[in-house]
Amino acid sequence: MKAGVAAALAGALGPALLDGEAVAPRSVEEMAGAAALATEQGWQWKLSGRGTWVTDDPPADLELSTRRLTRVLSIAPADLVATVESGVTIAELGAALRPHRLWWPVDPPGRGERTVGSVVATATAGPLRHGYGPVRDQFLGCTVVVPDGRVVETGGRVVKNVAGFDLPKLHAGGFGAFGVIARLHLRLRAVPESDTTLLAEGDRPRLLAAADAARDSGVGLCALELLSPAAAGTSEWCLAARLAGTRTGTEGEAARLRVATGIAWHTLGHDHAMSFRDILATTAESGSSTFRLGCLTGDIATTLGLLEATAGAGATFAGMGTGQLRWSGDVAPAQLIALRRELAAREVPLTIERAPWALLRAAGHFGSLRNGVGPILARLRSLFDPAGSIVVALEGNHG
Amino acid sequence: MTTSPTPALTADLLGALSRLVGSRWVRHRPAELATYAADGLPTHESRPGLVVLPGSRSEVAAVLSLLAERHVPFVPRGAGTGLSGGALAGGDAVLLTLTRLNRILRIDPASRRAVVEPGVINAHLSQAVARFGLQYVPDPSSQTACTIGGNVAENAGGPHCLKYGVTTNHITALEVILPDGSTATLGSPQGEPWGPDLVGLFLGSEGMFGVAVEITVRLEPTPRDIRTLFAEFTQLRAASSAVSAIIASGIVPAALEMMDQSCLEAVEASIYATGARTDAAAVLLVELDGAPEAVAAEAAVVEPLLRANGARSVTVATSEPDRARLWLGRKKAFGALGRLAPDLAVQDAVVPRSALPDLLDQIAAVRDRLGIRISNVFHAGDGNLHPCISFDRRDPRQAAAVVTANREIMEACLAAGGSITGEHGVGSDKREYMPRAFQPAALDLMCEVRRVFDPDGRANPGKVFPANVCREWRRGDRQ
Ligand SMILES: Cc1cc2nc3c(=O)[nH]c(=O)nc-3n(C[C@H](O)[C@H](O)[C@H](O)COP(=O)(O)OP(=O)(O)OC[C@H]3O[C@@H](n4cnc5c(N)ncnc54)[C@H](O)[C@@H]3O)c2cc1C
Numbered sequence: 001m002k003a004g005v006a007a008a009l010a011g012a013l014g015p016a017l018l019d020g021e022a023v024a025p026r027s028v029e030e031m032a033g034a035a036a037l038a039t040e041q042g043w044q045w046k047l048s049g050r051g052t053w054v055t056d057d058p059p060a061d062l063e064l065s066t067r068r069l070t071r072v073l074s075i076a077p078a079d080l081v082a083t084v085e086s087g088v089t090i091a092e093l094g095a096a097l098r099p100h101r102l103w104w105p106v107d108p109p110g111r112g113e114r115t116v117g118s119v120v121a122t123a124t125a126g127p128l129r130h131g132y133g134p135v136r137d138q139f140l141g142c143t144v145v146v147p148d149g150r151v152v153e154t155g156g157r158v159v160k161n162v163a164g165f166d167l168p169k170l171h172a173g174g175f176g177a178f179g180v181i182a183r184l185h186l187r188l189r190a191v192p193e194s195d196t197t198l199l200a201e202g203d204r205p206r207l208l209a210a211a212d213a214a215r216d217s218g219v220g221l222c223a224l225e226l227l228s229p230a231a232a233g234t235s236e237w238c239l240a241a242r243l244a245g246t247r248t249g250t251e252g253e254a255a256r257l258r259v260a261t262g263i264a265w266h267t268l269g270h271d272h273a274m275s276f277r278d279i280l281a282t283t284a285e286s287g288s289s290t291f292r293l294g295c296l297t298g299d300i301a302t303t304l305g306l307l308e309a310t311a312g313a314g315a316t317f318a319g320m321g322t323g324q325l326r327w328s329g330d331v332a333p334a335q336l337i338a339l340r341r342e343l344a345a346r347e348v349p350l351t352i353e354r355a356p357w358a359l360l361r362a363a364g365h366f367g368s369l370r371n372g373v374g375p376i377l378a379r380l381r382s383l384f385d386p387a388g389s390i391v392v393a394l395e396g397n398h399g
Numbered sequence: 400m401t402t403s404p405t406p407a408l409t410a411d412l413l414g415a416l417s418r419l420v421g422s423r424w425v426r427h428r429p430a431e432l433a434t435y436a437a438d439g440l441p442t443h444e445s446r447p448g449l450v451v452l453p454g455s456r457s458e459v460a461a462v463l464s465l466l467a468e469r470h471v472p473f474v475p476r477g478a479g480t481g482l483s484g485g486a487l488a489g490g491d492a493v494l495l496t497l498t499r500l501n502r503i504l505r506i507d508p509a510s511r512r513a514v515v516e517p518g519v520i521n522a523h524l525s526q527a528v529a530r531f532g533l534q535y536v537p538d539p540s541s542q543t544a545c546t547i548g549g550n551v552a553e554n555a556g557g558p559h560c561l562k563y564g565v566t567t568n569h570i571t572a573l574e575v576i577l578p579d580g581s582t583a584t585l586g587s588p589q590g591e592p593w594g595p596d597l598v599g600l601f602l603g604s605e606g607m608f609g610v611a612v613e614i615t616v617r618l619e620p621t622p623r624d625i626r627t628l629f630a631e632f633t634q635l636r637a638a639s640s641a642v643s644a645i646i647a648s649g650i651v652p653a654a655l656e657m658m659d660q661s662c663l664e665a666v667e668a669s670i671y672a673t674g675a676r677t678d679a680a681a682v683l684l685v686e687l688d689g690a691p692e693a694v695a696a697e698a699a700v701v702e703p704l705l706r707a708n709g710a711r712s713v714t715v716a717t718s719e720p721d722r723a724r725l726w727l728g729r730k731k732a733f734g735a736l737g738r739l740a741p742d743l744a745v746q747d748a749v750v751p752r753s754a755l756p757d758l759l760d761q762i763a764a765v766r767d768r769l770g771i772r773i774s775n776v777f778h779a780g781d782g783n784l785h786p787c788i789s790f791d792r793r794d795p796r797q798a799a800a801v802v803t804a805n806r807e808i809m810e811a812c813l814a815a816g817g818s819i820t821g822e823h824g825v826g827s828d829k830r831e832y833m834p835r836a837f838q839p840a841a842l843d844l845m846c847e848v849r850r851v852f853d854p855d856g857r858a859n860p861g862k863v864f865p866a867n868v869c870r871e872w873r874r875g876d877r878q
Contacts, residue, residue, distance in 0.1 A: 078643055078753035101649075123596075134590075136599055137568060152840045158749040160565065160781045160821035162554045162603045163829075163836050164863065165845045169599030173592065190649030218620045220689050245693055246650075246700065252692025294591025296510035323589045349593045366594040372575075372583025377594050379851040394594070 002061040005043050009062065012037055022048065022063040028085075028143060028151060028182040034064060035180065036149025039389045046391045047176040049087060049115030053122070055288045058357045060391040066117050069182060072096045080188040081140065081157050086117025086181045093186075101191045105132040105222075107277065109284030109317070109326060109353075117181045122353050123173030124292070126280075127242065130321040131222025132189070136172035143183035144171060147389040157185040170380070173351070175365050177392045178384040192244040197273040198254060198265040200239045207239040208301050210261035211320035214241065215297065217260035220253050221321070226300075228316035230286065230329075233279045239320075240276070241265070283315040287329035289355035291336070295323045295348045303348060310339040326353075333362035337396075344368035357393075364396030408448035408491065412469060416451050416493070419461045424499070426450035435494055438481040439541070441742040441792060442801065443827050447474065447488035454499045456516075456576065456612040463610065464580030466493060472857040473578075475606040477518065477549030480541040482745050483826025485553065485605050485862055492860065495610065497548050503527050504613070511618040512571065512588055517548025517611050524616070533618040536563040539822070540733060551611050554603030556822035558654040558729070559686075561780040563619065565822065567602040574613035575601065578853040588615055600848070605824050606859035608852035622653070622688035626698050627722040630710035631679040635659060635763075637709030638681035639756035642779045644704045645685065646752055650697045654686040655780030656729050659759075662774040662787070663728070665739055671731035673724060679711070683779065684729055686722075732776040733787070739772065740789035744801050748809060750817035752782040761811045762786050769800045783821035784812070810835070825863045833864055842868045 001021055010018045013033050017023055023038075023045075025031040038045055038061075046060035050067050057063075069085035070092070076082070077100045084093060090104075091112030097103055107126035108119045120142070123135045132138070141155025154167035170178050200207065207226055214224060223242035232238040241257060243250040258265055268276055284290065295303045300318055307316065307327055314329025331339075336359065340350045352365050369377065377394065417425045426432060427449050436446045453459045466473050474488035476496045488494040500516035503524065507513070508531035515524060521542040524535045538557035539545055545555070551573070556565040563569075572586035586598035601608055632638040638657055645655060658666070664677045675682070683705065687697045698715070705713050716722045728735075737743050750758045759775065762784075766773040777785040786808055790797040809819050809832050819825070819832045833842060846869035850856065 076751065076753065078647060079751040080646065081751065133564065133568060136596060137564065146844075150840050152844055153838060154841055154844075156816075156818050156836075158751055158782055158817050158821070160556060160560075160749050160778070160783045161818040162822055162824055163818045163820050164825065164833060164841070165848055166554070166567070166599055166603050167841075167845065167848065169596045169602075170848075172596060172599070174595045177595075189651075190647060192649055218623060218690075220693060246696035248696040249690065249693030252696075253690055256690065292591070294587055294589035296507075296512065296589050298507075298509045324591065347588050349587050349591045351591065368593065370584035370587075370593045372577070372581060373585065373594050373597065376583060376597060376851060380595070380848070383847050383851060 001063060005061045009034060009037060019065065019068060022065040024065040024068040026068045028069070028145065031069070031145045031180055031182055032149045032151050035145050035147055038062065038064070039147045039149065039387050042387065044389055044391050047180060049118035050089060050113045052113045053110045053118055053354055055354055056356045058360070058391045064180065066115060066180065066182070073183070075100055075102070077102060080190070082186045082188055083157065083183065084116055084186060085183055087115050089113050089115055090119065097188065102188045103191050104138060104186050105189050106135060106138050109281060109290065111281055111285070116184060116186070120172050120184060121174060121176045121181055124353055125324065127223035127225040127240070127319060129324060130224055130319055131244065136169055138187050139168065140185040140187055142168050142171055142181050142185070144179040145182050146179040147385045147387060155185070159187060175392050175394065177381060177390060177394050194247040194250040195244045196242070196250050196254060197268045197276065198241045198257065199268055199276070200263045200265045201234060201236045202263065204237045206263065207237050210263045211239055213261045214257055215321055217256065219257045219260060220245070224320040226318040226320050227280070230313065231280065231283045231315035231317050233283060280317070284317065284326065284328050286315050289331050289359060290326060290328040290353045291350055292324060292326045292353055293343060293348050293350045295325065297321065297323045299346070300325070306342060310335060310342065333359050336363050337367070340367050360393040360396065362396045364393050366394055367396055369395070408471065408493065412471065413449060415465055416449065416462065419465065420451055420453050420458050424452040424454065435476070435479070438479045438484060438486045440482050440484040440826070440828055441744060443484040443487060445487040445489055447494035448490045448492055450494045450496055452496045452499050456500065456574070459495070459610055459612050460576050460580050460582065462495065463576050463578060466857070467579045470855065470857070472860045474859050475548070475552065475610045477546030478520070478544050480545040481549060481553060481826060482747065482823040483820070483828040485824050485826035485859070487827055489861070497546065497610070500612065506531070508533060512615055513618055514613060514615050515547050517546060517551070517614060519547050521545050521547060521550060528618050529621070532621055534621050535569065535616055536619050537566045537569055540730065547614055547616070548611050551602060551614055552604060552606050553822065553824045556778065556783065558656050558778060561655055561778065562651045562653045567599060569617045570598055570602060570614060571617055572615035573598055573601055573611050575609045576612055577609040578855065578858045586615070590617070603824070605826060605863055607849050607862060609858060624691040624694045625686060625688045625717070625722060626694050627716045627725050628685040628698065628701060628705065629714040629725045630683045630685070630705040631676065631712045632681045632683070632710055633679065634709060635680045635759055636756045638683050639759060639779070641683060641705050641708035641710065642755060643752055644708055645701055646780065648700055648704060650700060652685050652701070652780060653688040654684065656684040657775065657777055657779035658682050658729060658732060659775040661772060662732055662736065662776045665735040665774060666728040666732055669731070669735035669738055671727055671735055673728045675728065684725065729776065736774055736787050736789065741791045744788040744790065744805070746786045746788070746805055746808060747820050747823040748784050748812040748817060749821035750782045750784065750812050750815045754815040754817065755779065755782055758784065758811060758815060762808055765804050765807050769804055771797065771800050771804060773804065781821070782817065827862060830863060830865045834868060839868070
C-alpha cells in the first residue's frame with residue numbers, strides 16, 4: 001500500500017472509512033464515494049473481502065474492502081430470495097437463513113469467513129455444484145460499484161428474467177475486474193428434510209470406476225466428489241457422495257448408489273459430516289495457490305493424471321458429475337503456464353482462483369484465451385475500468 | 400428482374416450477396432419479403448430490405464463481412480416464432496435467416512453434450528438424442544418450430560425449466576460471428592469459461608451481439624420415473640396458494656403450470672379437448688420426476704398440499720399415455736386460444752412467487768375494466784405469467800385496449816418487484832418499459848456492453864432499448 005493514500009482518502013471522506021490499513025466503507029454509497037475519489041486521484045486499489053482467500057498482496061495504492069458491508073437486508077422465505085451486502089460471510093449467511101429453514105446451496109472452498117461477494121466474484125463453487133449448478137445460478141441480480149463511482153443495479157430479484165442483457169454473468173467469476181459487487185439478491189432453497197453424506201475410501205482407479213457407475217446409473221445426488229488424500233485428510237483417495245431430499249427419497253437413492261457402485265460406503269453422522277466439510281474447506285486452502293479446470297466427465301481420469309504429472313502433489317478435488325477439478329498446493333509460474341497450455345490443447349480451461357501476486361502476474365486468472373475472446377475482454381475492461389483503477393491480473397504476461 | 404430492393408439496399412448489394420450464397424437464397428421481391436414481415440407477435444410488422452439465407456457458417460461470416468464493409472444493418476432470424484418482435488427488420492436492413500444451418504454436428508452421449516447449428520429445431524434435438532436415454536431439457540411450447548439459435552438469443556424457457564433451468568443453464572459453448580465478420584469462441588465443452596462468462600452474457604442478447612453459428616448444449620438423462628398430478632381448484636387464489644406451499648416445502652417439481660378457467664374453456668372447446676370439466680377456476684399441473692422412491696415420497700407431500708389448499712380433485716398419472724392426456728390441454732393451450740379471436744397477444748412477465756395471487760387479481764381487474772378476454776396459462780412455479788389477450792386488430796378500440804392492458808399488467812408486475820419479461824425478450828414490443836425496469840446507469844451500461852460486440856450498432860438495431868436511452872457511458876456522467 002502506498003503511504004498516506006488511505007489516510008488522504010479518509011481525510012476527504014471521513015476517518016470512519018478506515019479499518020486498520022484498509023478503506024472499508026460501511027454502505028454502498030460510501031463505497032461509491034471511495035471508488036470515485038480513488039479513481040479521480042489515479043490511485044489503484046486492490047479489492048478484498050475478509051481477506052481469508054487471497055494469499056498475498058498485489059501492488060496497489062490502497063486496499064478497498066467489503067468487510068464492513070455486512071448487512072442481511074431482507075429474507076423473503078416465500079420467494080426463496082435474500083438480499084445481502086457482499087461482505088456478509090458464508091457462515092453469517094447460513095446463520096441468518098437457518099431459522100427460516102432456508103439455505104444458499106454453495107459450499108465454496110475456504111473457510112466460513114469467506115464473504116458472499118468473494119465467492120461470487122471468483123465463482124468458486126464447491127461439490128454442491130453437482131446438484132445445484134455453478135455460482136452464477138445462485139444469484140439473481142447484483143448492485144455493482146464501478147470504478148468511477150457509479151452504482152449500477154443489474155439483473156433483478158425474480159428467478160426468471162430476460163429483460164435486457166444478462167450483466168450479472170460478467171461479475172460471477174469476473175474477479176472484481178468489472179467493479180465492486182456491493183449487494184446481491186441470492187437465490188435460496190428450502191432446507192431438505194434429509195441431507196446425508198456417504199464416504200468410500202480406496203485406490204483412485206476403483207473410485208473413478210465407482211463414480212462412473214454412479215453417474216451412469218442416474219442416482220440422484222447433490223454432490224459426488226473424488227478427493228485426493230491431501231484433500232480429504234485421509235491415507236487413501238476418497239469418494240464422497242451427498243444426497244438431499246425427502247427421507248425416503250434419499251434412503252432409496254443411497255441404496256441404489258451402493259448397488260450401482262459395488263463399493264463399501266459408510267454414512268457419516270451429522271457431526272462427522274460437518275467436520276468432514278470443515279476439513280475440505282481447510283485443505284482447499286493448502287499451499288499458496290488454487291486453480292480450477294473444467295473438463296468433460298469422460299476425461300476426468302486422464303486430466304487427473306496430467307495434473308499429477310505437471311502440478312505435482314496437492315489437494316485435488318474432482319467433481320465427478322460436473323468435470324470441475326480443483327487443485328491447491330504450491331506451483332511455480334512456469335509449471336502452471338505449461339499445464340495451462342497442455343490443457344488448452346484439450347479444450348480444458350484453467351482458471352487460477354488464488355495465488356501469490358508473482359504467479360498471478362505471470363499467468364493471470366485466465367490465459368490461453370480462445371479465438372476472439374482477448375479483444376472482447378480488453379474492450380470490456382476498458383469500458384468498466386478505463387483508468388485501470390482495479391489491480392487485477394485477468395491475463396498474465398506469459399499466460 | 401421485375402422489382403428492385405428497397406432504395407437503401409442497392410441492386411449491387413443484392414448481386415454481391417447472391418454471389419456469396421447463391422441467388423436462390425437471396426429474397427428481394429415484395430411478396431417474398433412480406434412473408435418475413437412479422438414473427439409470433441401480432442401487433443408489429445416490418446418488411447426487411449432483403450432476406451438472405453446462408454447455408455454454412457462460412458457463408459454467414461462472408462455475409463457479415465460484406466455488410467460490415469457497406470455499413471448495412473442486419474437482423475438474425477431463426478424460425479420467427481419469437482413473441483416480442485425481435486426478428487423484425489426494417490427496409491434498410493438485411494434479414495439473415497438461419498434455418499438452413501440445421502445440422503446436428505455431433506452427439507457425445509458419454510459426456511452428455513451435443514453440438515448443433517443454430518437452425519436446428521428444438522424438438523428435433525431431443526428426438527435425436529432420445530435413443531441414448533438423453534434429452535435437451537429447455538422445452539418452449541413452440542419447440543416443434545423454434546430453433547436452438549432463437550432459444551439462445553432469447554434465453555428461452557419452458558414448462559420443465561423450473562427444476563432444470565432455462566436455456567442459459569444448458570449451453571456450454573458458442574461459436575459466434577461478430578458483426579464485423581470475425582469469429583469468437585465463447586465457453587468450453589465442459590462449460591468453464593476461458594475468462595469471464597461470455598456465454599452467459601451472450602445468452603438472451605436478442606441478436607444484438609452477433610450470430611451464434613455453432614452451439615454446444617448440455618444433455619440430461621431422461622428421468623427414470625415421472626408422475627403428473629392434475630389438480631382442479633374452484634378458486635384462482637387457492638391455486639396460487641398451492642403453488643407457494645409446494646415451493647416452500649422444498650420440493651422442486653420438474654414443472655408446475657397453471658391454466659385458468661378461460662383457458663380451460665378454450666381448450667375444451669377445441670379439437671384438443673381432454674374431457675376436463677370447465678367449471679374449475681384454475682387447474683395446476685405438477686410434474687415430479689427422478690428416482691421412483693423420491694418421486695413417490697414427493698407425491699406423498701404434494702398431493703396433500705394441493706388438497707389442503709383447496710383442490711377439489713387431484714388426478715395422478717404415471718403412464719406415458721395418461722400423462723400425455725393431462726398435458727395435452729397445456730401443450731395446446733396457445734393453439735386453442737388462437738381460435739377464440741382473430742388475434743392473440745401472448746404476454747410475458749414475472750413476479751415474485753408470493754405476489755402471484757394478487758397479480759392474478761389485478762389482471763382480472765384489468766380484464767373487467769377494459770372488457771376484453773384475458774386467459775392465463777403460465778409457468779406458475781417460477782412466477783412467470785402469460786396473460787393471453789384475444790382480440791381483433793382491425794378494431795381500433797380492441798387494439799387500443801390491448802396496449803392499455805399490456806401496460807397496466809407490466810406496471811403491476813414491476814410494482815410487485817418483478818420483471819417485464821421472463822422468457823420472450825424485449826424485442827420491439829417492450830422497449831418502452833425498459834426505463835421503468837432499469838435505472839439510467841444500468842441501461843447505459845447495457846448499451847455500452849453491446850458496443851463491445853457491435854461497435855457500429857448494426858446487429859438487430861432498434862431493439863430492446865427505446866431510441867433515447869443509450870447515452871454515452873462517459874466518466875463524470877454520474878447520477
Ligand atoms: C405458440 C408459441 C409458444 C411459445 N412458447 C414459448 C415458451 O414456452 N417459452 C419461451 O421461452 N418462448 C416461447 N415462445 C417464443 C419463441 O418460440 C421463443 O422466443 C424462441 O426462442 C424463438 O426462436 P425462433 O427460432 O423462432 O427465433 P426468432 O423468432 O426467429 O428470433 C428470435 C430472436 O433471436 C434472434 N436470433 C435468432 N437466431 C439467432 C442466432 N443464431 N444468433 C443470434 N441471434 C439469433 C433474432 O434476431 C431475434 O431477436 C413461443 C412462441 C409461440 C409462437
